[in-house]
Amino acid sequence: MPQLISRRIITKADLAGVESYCVAVGASKLIAETMTKGDLPDLRLGGLQIRYMQTARQLAAEYGLTPTSRARIGSAAPEDDSDNPLAVK
Numbered sequence: 001m002p003q004l005i006s007r008r009i010i011t012k013a014d015l016a017g018v019e020s021y022c023v024a025v026g027a028s029k030l031i032a033e034t035m036t037k038g039d040l041p042d043l044r045l046g047g048l049q050i051r052y053m054q055t056a057r058q059l060a061a062e063y064g065l066t067p068t069s070r071a072r073i074g075s076a077a078p079e080d081d082s083d084n085p086l087a088v089k
Contacts, residue, residue, distance in 0.1 A: 004063075004070075010063055010064065014063055017062065018059075018063055018065075020055075024052045024059065028052040028053045031049040031052065032049060035049070
């Protein structure tokens with residue numbers, strides 16, 4: 001995130017969409033944890049999880065959060081894994 005912000009790929013106007021991405025990923029993980037606690041998986045929860053995962057994938061692509069979408073945007077800067085992903089300025 002700090003790199004995408006510094007390169008102005010993500011701006012303050014995009015933060016609501018990025019927040020939606022985070023919510024979708026969190027909901028998907030919560031559903032996965034809930035499904036593993038039961039004896040039999042709830043198929044309705046499975047369908048809901050798939051929809052959250054699809055939403056997260058679409059938002060990630062829209063905001064340059066995937067390698068493919070960053071390449072499409074033209075971001076040729078090398079990845080730096082030393083950034084703290086939560087240190088958004």
